[in-house]
Amino acid sequence: MLNYLKINDFALIENAGVEFSGGFTVVTGESGAGKSILMSSIELLTGGRVERSGIRSGCKQYTIAGEFTIPPALLPEISVLLDEAGIEFSPEEPCLQLRRVIGASSTRNFINDIPVSAKLLADIGGRLIDLHGANEQISLTVPARQLELLDNFGELAVLRRKYTGIYTSLKELAAKKAAFEAVLPNADEADRYSLIAGEIDRISPAPGEDAELAAKQRLGANSRMVLETLNMLCGMLTENENGIADQLGSVYHHLSDLERIDANLTAEALESCSQLQSSVAELSALLAKLSEKVDLDPETLTIVEARLSEIHTLKRRYGPTLEQVFDMRQKAEEKLTQFRDAEKQRKEFARQEKELDSSLLAVAAELSTARKNAAGKFIELTLEKLSAIGFEGAAMEVEFSEIPPGPSGTDKIEFLFNANCGEELRPLRKVASSGELSRVMLALKTVLADADAVPTVIFDEIDMNIGGETANKVGRELHALGKKRQILCISHLAQVAARGDHHLLVAKSTVNGRTVSQVTELTDPVPELARMLGGGKSALRHAAELRESLKKEQE
Numbered sequence: 001m002l003n004y005l006k007i008n009d010f011a012l013i014e015n016a017g018v019e020f021s022g023g024f025t026v027v028t029g030e031s032g033a034g035k036s037i038l039m040s041s042i043e044l045l046t047g048g049r050v051e052r053s054g055i056r057s058g059c060k061q062y063t064i065a066g067e068f069t070i071p072p073a074l075l076p077e078i079s080v081l082l083d084e085a086g087i088e089f090s091p092e093e094p095c096l097q098l099r100r101v102i103g104a105s106s107t108r109n110f111i112n113d114i115p116v117s118a119k120l121l122a123d124i125g126g127r128l129i130d131l132h133g134a135n136e137q138i139s140l141t142v143p144a145r146q147l148e149l150l151d152n153f154g155e156l157a158v159l160r161r162k163y164t165g166i167y168t169s170l171k172e173l174a175a176k177k178a179a180f181e182a183v184l185p186n187a188d189e190a191d192r193y194s195l196i197a198g199e200i201d202r203i204s205p206a207p208g209e210d211a212e213l214a215a216k217q218r219l220g221a222n223s224r225m226v227l228e229t230l231n232m233l234c235g236m237l238t239e240n241e242n243g244i245a246d247q248l249g250s251v252y253h254h255l256s257d258l259e260r261i262d263a264n265l266t267a268e269a270l271e272s273c274s275q276l277q278s279s280v281a282e283l284s285a286l287l288a289k290l291s292e293k294v295d296l297d298p299e300t301l302t303i304v305e306a307r308l309s310e311i312h313t314l315k316r317r318y319g320p321t322l323e324q325v326f327d328m329r330q331k332a333e334e335k336l337t338q339f340r341d342a343e344k345q346r347k348e349f350a351r352q353e354k355e356l357d358s359s360l361l362a363v364a365a366e367l368s369t370a371r372k373n374a375a376g377k378f379i380e381l382t383l384e385k386l387s388a389i390g391f392e393g394a395a396m397e398v399e400f401s402e403i404p405p406g407p408s409g410t411d412k413i414e415f416l417f418n419a420n421c422g423e424e425l426r427p428l429r430k431v432a433s434s435g436e437l438s439r440v441m442l443a444l445k446t447v448l449a450d451a452d453a454v455p456t457v458i459f460d461e462i463d464m465n466i467g468g469e470t471a472n473k474v475g476r477e478l479h480a481l482g483k484k485r486q487i488l489c490i491s492h493l494a495q496v497a498a499r500g501d502h503h504l505l506v507a508k509s510t511v512n513g514r515t516v517s518q519v520t521e522l523t524d525p526v527p528e529l530a531r532m533l534g535g536g537k538s539a540l541r542h543a544a545e546l547r548e549s550l551k552k553e554q555e
Helices: 035-045 072-084 118-128 134-139 143-153 157-183 187-203 209-221 223-239 244-261 263-293 298-318 322-340 342-388 434-448 468-481 526-532 537-554
Strands: 002-010 013-019 024-028 061-069 095-103 107-111 114-116 129-132 395-406 409-418 456-460 486-490 502-511 514-521
Touching: 002 035, 013 035, 013 514, 024 035, 024 468, 035 061, 035 095, 035 129, 035 456, 035 486, 035 502, 072 118, 095 118, 107 118, 118 129, 129 434, 143 157, 143 342, 143 409, 143 434, 157 342, 187 298, 187 322, 209 298, 223 244, 223 263, 244 263, 298 322, 322 342, 342 395, 342 409, 342 434, 342 468, 434 456, 434 468, 468 486, 526 537
Parallel strands: 024 486, 024 502, 129 456, 456 486
Antiparallel strands: 002 013, 002 061, 061 095, 095 107, 107 114, 395 409, 502 514
């Protein structure tokens, strides 16, 4: 239930705070006073489409905030939505604070002062408020909306979700089939991938082989220069006269001469010289072994270069890296497997499709039967309500047509209606005037009240284009509906407004040279009812009598 609404700088409303109660609340005021602004504020607060043009002149933004009490029936699903969004919520204190701050270029949404997405706000708001304006009445003529109302009445949400799940699976399977066929190679492509795989397998390179062969090729191509350099270095170290080894021997000899004079003087130098002689000998032996690894065999070099050329060909065609060559080999294998297994996969798709089709048609038949069973009671109750609001001779039926399986099943329905006894039943969209649509909507909402968990229902001028005794009957039904839900209704009819449990007056005035709209709860609605009846003393007496007679009727 909506408890409180706060509006700042929205259109004609500079600053307004409105408290709401349960039951039937009527909203009245002169045309243009701002009643629609009040209703638009509630719609915006619960996730409606943002209107940036609503920013009051001279202001940077407008703010709409409200408090809602969550009824027990909605606590589980509201709790899940809030928990998923990380918003703390205690069922023991089932109140939510919603707020929207709308500027010229940005919108901020809050639940319990936690920033949230517009989608979450709409998901929550859609469960709290059911708003019916002129557009909603027009939507009543759309077969898809009529089917939705019938499903709501029949409490078929679980069965419909079951059907929708299967239907969605079929669509996903069709998408998989299309994706499979889109990437499936044809015979020519399969031949090409087979050639690719064969070429790579024939050469069969090993990981890193290209780098290893390149190193061997460089060494083989420069083997003469490498051997000459190694031989030269061995000569410099140990093999040539006056080489490093000989010179170190001379150094050692001279140090030995000095040792005879004073052993302590050269002991450390002799040890270091001896180590250097050992190191030079080890280095010379290492260089000699390196020489043995250098292959001067031209035939071996030719083999290396031929192998390297093959690998370079693969890299040029499928690389440029050897890793990409391996990737191409894997892709070729995958494509060939797809081609070889295509018929097997198609048969599997066909099996799944047949199974899903069978399940879909079975659930569709179950759903259709349930809808037809619900339609009789739905029409019976709707006609009772229509009779109570002035359609004593009206007739109504639900016409079923079978259609190919779609998102909502295999049923297309049409509400057939006539407002006058003896006339032919025709589609509601073709025969109902705007006033008649308003009353049909009211009848449907009254019938659906027990099946609908939405705690607050708003009717925007549902009494349009009616009057007299019919207005009395519409007011009576709205008041009765208010015993089950919080009802807010914009009205221009005194007969309807007089039945309100609570009465809000929207009026505009000039303050500091600017027009502002204000909302006031009337403790005595009689003067406003008199205005709605035309004004004057007789209207005032009529309003007082009307109010008094309705009080007695409701006691």
